[in-house]
Amino acid sequence: MKYVPDATADRQFESDNTVDRVGVDGLLSELDEYAVEQALQLREKREGEEIEITALTVGPEKAVDAIRKALQMGADKGVHVVDDAIAGSDSVATSLVLAKAIEKISAEKKVDLVMSGMASTDASMSVVPAMLAERLDLPQVTFASVVESQGEVFRVRRDGDSATEIIEGRLPMVLSVTDQTGEARYPSFKGIMAAKKKPLETWSLSDIGVEADQVGLSASWTAVEGTEARPPRTQGEIVTDEDGSGAKALVDFLASKKFI
Numbered sequence: 314m315k316y317v318p319d320a321t322a323d324r325q326f327e328s329d330n331t332v333d334r335v336g337v338d339g340l341l342s343e344l345d346e347y348a349v350e351q352a353l354q355l356r357e358k359r360e361g362e363e364i365e366i367t368a369l370t371v372g373p374e375k376a377v378d379a380i381r382k383a384l385q386m387g388a389d390k391g392v393h394v395v396d397d398a399i400a401g402s403d404s405v406a407t408s409l410v411l412a413k414a415i416e417k418i419s420a421e422k423k424v425d426l427v428m429s430g431m432a433s434t435d436a437s438m439s440v441v442p443a444m445l446a447e448r449l450d451l452p453q454v455t456f457a458s459v460v461e462s463q464g465e466v467f468r469v470r471r472d473g474d475s476a477t478e479i480i481e482g483r484l485p486m487v488l489s490v491t492d493q494t495g496e497a498r499y500p501s502f503k504g505i506m507a508a509k510k511k512p513l514e515t516w517s518l519s520d521i522g523v524e525a526d527q528v529g530l531s532a533s534w535t536a537v538e539g540t541e542a543r544p545p546r547t548q549g550e551i552v553t554d555e556d557g558s559g560a561k562a563l564v565d566f567l568a569s570k571k572f573i
Contacts, residue, residue, distance in 0.1 A: 314341060314342060314345035314348065314349070314368060314369065314370050314379055314380075314383060314429065314430070315341075315342045315345055315370060315371075315372070315379065315430075315433045315435075316334070316339050316340070316341065316342070316370055316372040316373075316375065316376035316378065316379040317339060317340065317341075317342045317433055317434050317435040318332060318333070318334060318337045318338070318339050318435060319337065319338045319339060319340055320434065322337045322338050323337065324337055325337060326537075326540045329401065329530060330536070330537040330538065330539060330540055331400070331401045331530060331537070332435060334372060334373050334375070334376075335373050335374075335375065339375055339376070339378065339379075340378065340379065340382070341378070341379035341382040341383065342379070342430060342433045342434045342435070343430075343434055343492075343497075344430030344431055344432055344433065344434055344491075344492060345379075345429060345430035345433075346382075346386070346430070346497035347430055347490050347491070347492055347494050347495070347497055348428045348429050348430045348489070348490050349366075349368070349383045349386050349387075349388060349497065350386070350494070350495060350496070350497040350498060351428060351460055351490050351494050351495070352366045352388070352426075352428050353366065353386065353387045353388075353498070354495070355426075355460070355462055358462070359462070365389045365390070365422065366387070366388040366389050366390075367388065367389065367390050367391070367392060367418055367424075368380045368383035368384060368388040368390070368391045368392070369391075369392045369393075369394075369411065369414055369415065369418070370391075370392075370393055370394070371393075371394045371395075371399060371402075371407055371410050371411060371414070372393075372394075372395065372399075373395060373400070374395060376393060376395065377391075377393050377395075377513070377515075380392075380393055380513060381508060381513075382500070384508035384511045384513070385500030385504045385505045385507075385508040386497070386498055386500050386504065387498075387504060388511075389511065390511055390512045390513065390514075391511065391512070391513040391514070392414060392418060392513075392514050392516060393513065393514070393515050393516070394410055394411075394414050394515075394516045394517075394518075394520075394521065395515060395516075395517070396517045396518040396525075396528075398518055398525035398528055398529050399518070399528050399529060400529060400530070401529050401530030401531075401533065401536075402528045402529055402530070402532070402533055403533035403534055403535045403536070404436075404438055404440050404441050404444060404535075405444065405533065405534050405535075406527065406528040406529065406532055406533050407441060407528075408441050408444035408445050408448055409448065409523060409527060409528065410518070410521070410523055410528060411441070411445055412444075412445055412448035412449055413521040413522055413523050414516065414521050415427060415445070415449060416449070416521075417516070417520070417521050417522075423485075424485065425465075425484045425485045426467075426484060426485065426486060426487075426488060427442075427445060427446075427449070427451070427485075427486075427487045427488070428487075428488050428489070428490065429441065429442050429445075429487075429488075429489045429490075430489060430490065431455065431456050431489045431490060431491045431492075439455070439456075439489070442455055442487050442488075442489040443455065443487075445487050446486075446487040449487065451485055451486055451487050452482055452483070452486045452487070453486060453487040453488070453489075454467070454469045454471070454480050454482050454486065454487075454488050454489075455471075455488075455489045456471050456472075456489060456490075456491055457469040457470065457471060457488055457489065457490045457491065457494065458470050458471060458472045458490075458491050458493035458494060459493075459494065460488070460490060460494060465483050465484040466481055466482070466483055466484075467481065467482045467483070467484070467486065467488065468480075468481050469481070469482065469488070472491075472493065550566060552566060
């Protein structure tokens with residue numbers, strides 16, 4: 314899951330054109346909340362099985378708030394990878410950190426399913442789940458709108474613009490879900506109190522066997538070359554209909570903008 318800047322806050326960029334993730338309020342990416350919800354629902358449907366849900370994130374100190382939200386929703390434990398060298402990492406470098414952290418988690422207790430949101434709400438690239446699948450050598454199904462499981466077999470529906478696909482996958486696998494999978498639950502008071510007692514580990518790069526020169530802006534394959542503020546909104550064109558010509562004026566306006 315990803316800790317992202319609050320979309321309602323005044324988001325800024327650092328001098329190196331990376332997103333300021335420290336000076337602005339952040340939260341658990343809304344799209345990742347759907348992944349937490351699906352993980353909880355899968356566990357509830359498979360009552361009696363020993364299923365443990367670990368919330369994993371990579372980010373600055375404040376990113377731990379994203380894990381706490383997942384713990385409040387019902388996840389069992391949290392892992393936060395934080396290291397100054399990670400700042401500025403692109404998707405490729407971030408996927409390396411996540412994959413190494415998952416391997417460390419799996420060494421203690423086998424990870425059968427890696428689940429994430431379809432994309433983060435800040436960058437919206439949707440590529441990290443696929444990169445994770447490649448790094449972990451696991452099959453992947455992305456953009457799942459419906460998830461059903463029976464034993465180790467998962468049946469997933471993917472809704473495209475012109476067709477719907479039904480895909481079956483077998484554990485272990487990587488799965489990303491869309492906001493069509495179902496509303497994420499709000500943490501209850503009981504869940505909030507229980508989250509305070511759940512284990513939450515903090516790992517550095519050395520804990521997961523990643524060198525500092527493998528991550529960060531200097532090791533990234535992509536970088537933002539420049540940013541500029543969006544121009545302030547101007548007053549729109551007002552169409553009046555005093556003489557019966559309003560409809561034509563409106564149609565002409567929409568046609569000029571290629572809306573029709």
